Each structure stands twice: as structure tokens, then as C-alpha cells.
Amino acid sequence: MLDMKLLRNDFENTAARLKTRGVKEETLQEFVAWDEKRRALLVQSEELKKHRNDVSSEIALARRNKENADEKILAMKEVGEEIKTLDADLAEVEEKLNYIAVRLPNLPAADVPVGLDESDNVEKRKVGTPKTFDQEPKAHWEVAENLDILDFERGAKVSGSRFVYYKGLGARLERAVYNYMLDLHVYEQGYTEMITPYIVNDQAMFGTGQFPKFKEDVFQLAGQPLTLIPTAEVPLTNYYAGEILNQDILPVYFTALSPSFRSEAGSAGRDTRGLIRLHQFNKVEMVKFSEPEHSYEELEKMVGNAEDILKNLGLPYRVITLSTGDMGFSAAKTYDLEVWMPQQAMYREISSCSNCEDFQARRAMIRYRNADGKVQYLHTLNGSGLAVGRTVAAILENYQNPDGTITVPEKLVPYMGGVTTITK
Known part of the structure; x- marks a missing residue:
């Protein structure tokens, strides 16, 4: 959540920055009007x-003096009745204020490119050269179905569209990918491995910014204030919710493998085949808690850390800086990593790494005590390290051979029990 003092004390600058994120000035003017009324009611009360x-x-x-x-x-x-009326009015005004406040996105960092959508994103660098194929490269789902290692048809039969069975060496490849990712994060990059709950409460979803604005994007348990996690970012970030940390433990690095559940609302007709856009997929998540002055370095x-995986797997990719119109709700700055997919001849998102500054920390009340003893909000960061299914898809397309087999990337061979080629 934003520091509302910014709207009170620096309205023009704050409104201008929020406008780049699609927030109408009328909404902010409404907030300021309600805020002024709130303060007036508070004074009266x-x-x-x-x-x-x-x-x-x-x-x-007088009673003691018998007067x-x-x-x-x-x-x-x-007077008591007047106070009661004023307090009721105040509660109503605060509800209106809160309705607006919790739906305002984070302010973009100063160096984020201003734009309306993904067409305004800025490429930062490209790494690796896309492979030249003698044959027309096949889509990953076609390669996998020919090898009998993915079964979308039976996934749809059992669960509906956008679900899949991994089978045989396909399941082994998925397991190899996420075990390699976790080992890299834990043993080389300094993350603490976690296994989190896969169901969280509404407060946790609010803390990371999914609620109340994006309820249509998730799967909720009927009749209960519980949600299947859309990403391990939610339970990892909320691990310290409501706590004040000691400065000497910072920065904190967490990583976790978890399933992610997405309703994919609004994605009808997009990526209807393959592993790119499923209702359930595995993802290795990275989360950091940092002092504000070091968060952009982190x-x-x-x-x-995410790039290391792609480099080590020999997958060509690029890094882009998202524009203000394409960033997620809680982010102040986001880099996307996009992997090369030969069949589509284009780069597709495989990781998104964001600094949320103190936006999530305010919502979840995650703070630390600095060297002067002052309690401050932490900065939180999160990133995919990586989306596992999309990594498998990239391997299937980039490592396909003319005979329909798949060469296993060298780094994954030990995790595949020595298997170097996936054959039917």
C-alpha cells in the first residue's frame, strides 16, 4: 500500500506518477476530498x-461538593450523541478512503520507462544465439506428445482444459529442472529453501497485493476465506507478516518450489495448447527482504540469479525492463526474462523479477529496527527462478533433434540419472 502522506503532501507529483499506471486523477481527487472530510470529522470528534x-x-x-x-x-x-454520530460518519468516510487506498498500485521507480503496455517495454540485453535448425522446429507440445512424455488430452479429460499429465521421462525432466534450480539457489546463491503452505488466507493475499483487486485471477475454496496460492511469493513474503525483524539478519533470501494455481481470467484463446499458460504449474520462487538502501542492488x-539458470541450460534469452503500463500491481520496478522459443520464433516470458519497495511491507506490516533503533518498513522483492513448465517447454523446443528425440542439457544429466537423450 502507498504511503498516503504522498497524496496529502505531494499530490501533483504522486498523481502524475500514478497516471502512468492507469490511475485516473479523479480517483485521487476523490481520495483527497474524503481525506479532508476525515480530518475535519476527527477534529470535531x-x-x-x-x-x-x-x-x-x-x-x-460538583458531586463531591454535593452541588x-x-x-x-x-x-x-x-454531546455523547453528537460524538456517536460523528464517529459513525468517520467510520463511513474511512471505509470509502480504504476502498480507494487498497486499490492504488505501487508508484513506479524513477527509471521505469513510461508506457501504456508491453509494446513500451525496453530491452536491456540479449544473451545467447538462437539455434539454426535444418528442419522446421516443432512446437514443444508436438515434440512431447510424439515422445509420449506429456498428455494434454487425458489432463483435459480428468481436470478440464489447461491441465496436463507429465509421463515417464517427461516427469523426470520436470523434476530434474526444479531440483537443479533449487540446488543452484541454495548451494551457490545463498537462499534458504522453504516448503510453504499451498493454501493461504485472505490477509496473506492482501499483504502481497492480490486482494482485493484481483480475486478473479485465483481459485478460492468455496465457503472459506482461503485461496490456492497463485505463486509461492504469497506464503514466502507473508512469513514475516506483522513482525519487526532485527537489522543484523538482513537481507533474507528465501526460495521454494510450489504449484501455482491461476484461473487465467481473460486469457481465452491465448496459448490454448502447451505448457505456457496452465491452470496449475510448478514454479521455483525467489523472495528477498532488504533494507531500503540496498533493495535495487538486491x-x-x-x-x-535467474539468468544463471538460463545460461547454464544453454537457453537463449533476453532481459527487458517493463513499462509503467505493463508492471504488476505491487511492483515499483520489474525485469522480465524471456526465453527463445524456436517454433514461434519469439521470446516468451519465463521469469519476472520485481522490487516492490515498501508497498507489500505496509500491507503486511513487515518491518525492521535499524541501527538507530527506529522501526521502518522493509523492502520486499520477488522473482521466478524459474517457471518450471516454461523451462521444460523451452528445453523441448531448443534441444529437439531431427529424429524427434530431445538432447538433455548437460547440467541436467546428473538429475536425469545419467539419461542424455529422451527417446520414445
């Missing part, structure tokens, strides 16, 4: 409460 306290002291003194205080008692009853490190 506090003045009346002070008056009541003062007169209550006079009434107590008549009936008029003052009657007057205070009327973001660059996180991007490098």
Missing part, C-alpha cells in the same frame, strides 16, 4: 471528546 472529559471532571467535582450537576449531565448526554542480483 476530538474537540467534543475533550469537552466531554473536561465537563465530566466538573461534574465529578447540582443535572444541567451539565444532560448537556453531556447530547534486484539486480536476483535477476542475475
